[in-house]
Amino acid sequence: MRTARIRAGLPQDRLGVLIGLDEGCSSARISRYETGTHEPPFETAKNLAAALGIPAAYFYCVSDELADIILESHCLSVEELVSVLAWIRDLKQPK
Template identity: 90%
Template sequence: MSKHPQSLFGSRLRTARIRAGLPQDRLGVLIGLDEGCSSARISRYETGTHEPPFETAKSLAAALGIPAAYFYCVSDELADIILESHDLSVDELINVLEWLRHLKQAHVSQ
């Protein structure tokens, strides 16, 4: 029987791991866990039984090629924005930020 994530962190971790095509044990090994316990540890994070320390979350994010902030976004839309903007250059991020500020100002002015 498959366990479903019970925490926001766990849900986002599971989604990112599956997107990356990594099994739990491989992800655990990539962040330095012993091969014998890596699957169980990642499973505990995904089910919400345990939440990793932030340093471990950063390691998980690096192994998955995503920003750690993705794990903590309450809004799915904001999480998607973070994923989409992760690989942008600084100049591109500045352009996106300026566009968002303009959009927000236009909304406030209405």
């Protein structure tokens, strides 16, 4: 989450306020989410994703590579996504 926040150019306190957290505790709460001390409820994760302009699935990736794929693909058109999906399926086929 830290990477996405920094990429969006938002300090922790501003991000917290954008998703409706009290200004007095927003920075600390976002810090706890970023360090993994606390996991945000799914609704909060959706709000964070919306504020950062990324899909919520980004937060639940098991690897940095998958997270990068999600970030790179979320702005593609449906036609482009279909092409990417076909390419991925082709990669999985035995050679």
